[in-house]
Amino acid sequence: NAGVTQTPKFQVLKTGQSMTLQCAQDMNHNSMYWYRQDPGMGLRLIYYSASEGTTDKGEVPNGYNVSRLNKREFSLRLESAAPSQTSVYFCASRPGPNQPQHFGDGTRLSIL
Amino acid sequence: AQSVTQLDSHVSVSEGTPVLLRCNYSSSYSPSLFWYVQHPNKGLQLLLKYTSAATLVKGINGFEAEFKKSETSFHLTKPSAHMSDAAEYFCVVSDLGAGNMLTFGGGTRLMVKP
Numbered sequence: 001n002a003g004v005t006q007t008p009k010f011q012v013l014k015t016g017q018s019m020t021l022q023c024a025q026d027m028n029h030n031s032m033y034w035y036r037q038d039p040g041m042g043l044r045l046i047y048y049s050a051s052e053g054t055t056d057k058g059e060v061p062n063g064y065n066v067s068r069l070n071k072r073e074f075s076l077r078l079e080s081a082a083p084s085q086t087s088v089y090f091c092a093s094r095p096g097p098n099q100p101q102h103f104g105d106g107t108r109l110s111i112l
Numbered sequence: 113a114q115s116v117t118q119l120d121s122h123v124s125v126s127e128g129t130p131v132l133l134r135c136n137y138s139s140s141y142s143p144s145l146f147w148y149v150q151h152p153n154k155g156l157q158l159l160l161k162y163t164s165a166a167t168l169v170k171g172i173n174g175f176e177a178e179f180k181k182s183e184t185s186f187h188l189t190k191p192s193a194h195m196s197d198a199a200e201y202f203c204v205v206s207d208l209g210a211g212n213m214l215t216f217g218g219g220t221r222l223m224v225k226p
Contacts, residue, residue, distance in 0.1 A: 042217055045213060098144050
């Protein structure tokens with residue numbers, strides 16, 4: 001089983017460019033999440049989708065948008081990239097509340 | 113509001129010696145607690161979880177953790193470290209008050225010396 005698949009794995013952007021990070025899960029999970037990971041800060045929630053058709057802001061949503069395309073796919077878009085968005089981005093999914101989340105391998109994004 | 117504090121940002125042990133990674137949490141509700149491990153350039157993998165059943169939780173790869181409500185702690189231990197245990201470890205809390213969202217600690221990097 002592939003689990004949670006993120007594409008691309010690496011990307012370098014210039015300030016002001018736009019980019020969509022893709023995430024797909026094959027475990028039939030209801031909920032999906034986008035996090036960013038910065039040194040010493042653990043993971044911080046950007047946006048989440050509790051179920052197909054819904055999306056909500058997390059702790060650090062500014063500068064990002066999301067789309068829950070269907071039950072499998074949840075994309076994250078940077079409309080106008082800024083150097084402060086240089087980070088490692090993780091997508092996760094889980095079947096329901098209080099269940100552990102399953103993580104992808106991450107997208108390493110650098111913005112110059 | 114829920115929060116998690118990992119008391120050590122780095123821990124160094126010798127191979128074959130015990131491992132202790134410390135975690136304190138704050139929660140207004142009965143929390144669920146998790147430990148995840150992250151190897152370099154990889155995603156997070158679940159080690160173990162506590163969800164109000166037995167207070168001593170056994171996980172994968174010989175790790176275990178004990179939930180102590182009186183001390184608001186959930187420390188991760190392993191009797192004997194292996195070189196392959198070198199990684200970053202995250203303590204995570206989830207409770208109903210935060211909509212079952214996860215709150216991560218800052219992480220502890222475990223180094224294992226031969």
